Amino acid sequence: MVSASLGCTYHSEETLKMTQSQTRRKLLQDMQLRGFSKATLSTYSKQCNRFLEFCKAKDTSKLTEKEFRAYLLYLTDRNDLAPTTINLYNCAVRFLYEVTLEKDINYKRVPHVRKPVTRPEVLAPQELEAFFREVARPKHFAFFLNLYGSGLRISEMLALRVNDIDAGRMLLHVRCGKGRKERFAPLTQAGLEAFRYYWKMYRPTNDNDYIFPDYTKTRTQSPDSFESMFRKIVKDAQICKKASPHTLRHCFATHTLQSGMDLMSLKEMLGHSSLSSTTVYLHLSLVDKSNTKSPEELSTQFWAEYRERNFIHG
Template structure:
């Protein structure tokens, strides 16, 4: 008879969860079980509430990690054990709404100028030019470059959806230069093993190095280039609808966050303090 862990993994696979999500959910349930030193099948609502509250009160995990724990336990008890999950008794914690950091166009250019390795430049420029997630850039194939229609094909992205994004003239130029020098075969950006794509961690490291050389001290990551793509497009007048499609967002609510990041309209707003001097006294 399969173990509870094997049953949960089977259920996760059956519902099409990504390998990363499967691993995270299984790890969460394992941590929960170890905390009490019992099989999770012997634990219930009281233990779940106490454990989630402990994580919140001790701040040993981020709000995002706690929400992942909540989702994992909910999946385990509802799907694997077939129990009823009492949403009122076990409420999901609210995650603080924080705006992502963005870089100015000059700062983005500074990062690219700091890169001397043609492969590194091609990767980071492609992420910014097309608004890619780091995993999407890592898994690009040479065949995904459609220079005829000037678009990039992103295969099986988040939510297992294919989509197309922009292939800018400058992006195509740097990719052609990179291809002439490195001659990638299947994977556009292969790792040490040419038969495997570059790891996302490697891309993160090259961004951190470029950021340091460029003298940028903001708390930003390689994913920030995706935020910059959306914000800079919005500032240039691109509609939020088109940006949503390019980013591959299912809900417009996710894309609307960039409305709070753009400075285009704010620059034209005059403070009421400045208007005081316009008042003419008799």
């Protein structure tokens, strides 16, 4: 840092010498002061801790770009990490250097990995029908039907509370979206009925009114349980495509465009910051023009078939 009055360079006492424990503590404080979400706090902390363990530096104030660059090369050489994951490590360590350790970084020496251009996987309506035909429990049906019908991320669905369901306006209030942005997502009639049936059957009352609480009744259920169940259902439905719960969001976006929705409206529904993130679905919607049904219509069909299979009346 430069003193304006004396014209000399000085360093704060914190940056003269820092142990790893001091560094971790200051890193957490720096993130908290900037209002980072709990998810970012956890992710950045874990990634920076792994970097510090890799370096084995007793005095982190002496870290240079050399260690940063060596770590990125180590991650790249592992061959088991996707470019997106490596770039996330890069962002976390950059924050550690620039904010916590107050060190300048030459981005040309620690660049982000180029990501291959890939198109999201989308299930055709027939594949979705096969998928929902294999869903047995009301909880899983309500969860996956609303992931598809509303286009939510799995973390957003798990964060929903009872009062986030606006049955009057047929909307879901997403309070914990990506980037901590709030938005409203569409709620289908079939999705609402599936929620109500699940609630009637399970009565999952809990301290925080989460729609999908865990056994403690104080937290949301883990995404792992839904992800493993999704994989089982995909296998049972004999779907050969590589799919995850997030695939249902891709299906929502693609089918919404195919049914006539404009790109800007879809951008708001999905909670995208940039229109470029939404335009990828425009290409997918044009590849197969055979589908004209909206997520609302398809959700109604899947829910009707589920009710018939399980003898649900009223």
